[in-house]
Amino acid sequence: MAESYVEHEVSHPALQHHFENLEQQREAGTLGMWVFLVTEIMFFGGMFLAYTLYRSKFPAAFAIASNHLDIKLGAINTAVLIFSSFTMAMAVYNTQVGKRRAQIISLVLTIVLGLGFLGIKAVEYYQKYEDHLIPGSLIPGNPFNPDPHEMHLTPGGSMQHVQMFYWIYFAMTGMHALHMIIGVGLLSFLLYFSVKGRYSPEYHNPVEVIGLYWHFVDIVWIFLFPLLYLLGRHTGGH
Amino acid sequence: MSEHIVPVKVYISIFLALMVGTAVTVLAAFQNFPGALNVIVAMTIAVVKATLVVLYFMHVRYSARLIWVIVASALFWMGILFALTFSDYWTRCWLGCT
Numbered sequence: 001m002a003e004s005y006v007e008h009e010v011s012h013p014a015l016q017h018h019f020e021n022l023e024q025q026r027e028a029g030t031l032g033m034w035v036f037l038v039t040e041i042m043f044f045g046g047m048f049l050a051y052t053l054y055r056s057k058f059p060a061a062f063a064i065a066s067n068h069l070d071i072k073l074g075a076i077n078t079a080v081l082i083f084s085s086f087t088m089a090m091a092v093y094n095t096q097v098g099k100r101r102a103q104i105i106s107l108v109l110t111i112v113l114g115l116g117f118l119g120i121k122a123v124e125y126y127q128k129y130e131d132h133l134i135p136g137s138l139i140p141g142n143p144f145n146p147d148p149h150e151m152h153l154t155p156g157g158s159m160q161h162v163q164m165f166y167w168i169y170f171a172m173t174g175m176h177a178l179h180m181i182i183g184v185g186l187l188s189f190l191l192y193f194s195v196k197g198r199y200s201p202e203y204h205n206p207v208e209v210i211g212l213y214w215h216f217v218d219i220v221w222i223f224l225f226p227l228l229y230l231l232g233r234h235t236g237g238h
Numbered sequence: 239m240s241e242h243i244v245p246v247k248v249y250i251s252i253f254l255a256l257m258v259g260t261a262v263t264v265l266a267a268f269q270n271f272p273g274a275l276n277v278i279v280a281m282t283i284a285v286v287k288a289t290l291v292v293l294y295f296m297h298v299r300y301s302a303r304l305i306w307v308i309v310a311s312a313l314f315w316m317g318i319l320f321a322l323t324f325s326d327y328w329t330r331c332w333l334g335c336t
Contacts, residue, residue, distance in 0.1 A: 041316065089295045215295045226280040230263065231277070233267040234271065
């Protein structure tokens with residue numbers, strides 16, 4: 001114990017007084033972020049549950065509705081997000097080894113890729129708006145009213161069930177996009193303090209925990225992409 | 239326990255594996271597999287990709303046991319959420335539906 005008191009006297013300026021040392025502070029921060037992510041998993045879990053339930057009830061309508069999503073843009077966005085996860089991991093790595101220039105470049109790339117994802121998502125949303133696929137009357141003057149021929153609705157398929165797919169689609173991708181927007185905000189905060197030189201191999205917990213959050217958002221999309229975009233392709237989607 | 243620094247080579251390998259997984263899941267979606275095999279293939283690939291992200295990008299493989307317990311608890315409660323809900327929906331007609 002005597003040794004750790006000596007450590008305190010020359011402690012790092014970022015060390016909070018209620019922690020024994022930076023190691024303990026870092027592990028406590030990481031643990032806290034993981035507990036938050038568990039609540040996030042349960043939050044998205046509820047929506048995945050609703051998706052599973054309604055898909056099992058209305059499989060034909062869900063396949064038809066899903067086939068109307070833009071698979072190319074969805075796949076490109078998946079690649080963009082995985083690449084941004086990689087650059088985020090590199091931002092953590094470069095901070096750990098003290099390469100400040102590479103750390104800043106990695107963060108800038110992650111922000112650019114995150115914004116790119118949101119831009120592509122906005123293009124997709126606009127296409128859905130033009131095709132009158134925004135569910136209910138969320139957009140005044142443009143209620144849910146797709147062309148039945150364009151949807152290739154088979155006899156017995158219900159447009160109400162197609163609309164149910166789009167409620168779930170917009171709820172899940174919308175919440176995911178909101179998490180992306182918050183993530184880009186957090187990354188901008190990291191970038192600002194990185195440029196100021198706050199993070200070092202000794203102290204970089206904010207980079208680490210925001211990285212965990214960013215990877216979590218990536219994982220949500222890894223499940224959303226096949227569930228929303230690919231579920232009916234084998235039935236002759238295009 | 240000191241911090242483990244994951245080598246760049248590992249990050250690049252995981253990144254490439256995730257990209258290949260994305261390509262495979264798109265290709266597999268266009269094949270007409272029998273029964274429920276399409277969704278099983280898609281979900282297996284997604285679970286493998288998510289596991290790679292959790293273990294390597296999120297460093298869980300090199301993390302303390304306590305982190306493993308936290309991650310496992312999330313999966314456990316997700317299991318309860320799905321199991322209890324579907325035990326209701328799947329058995330609703332066992333006593334006859336009107």
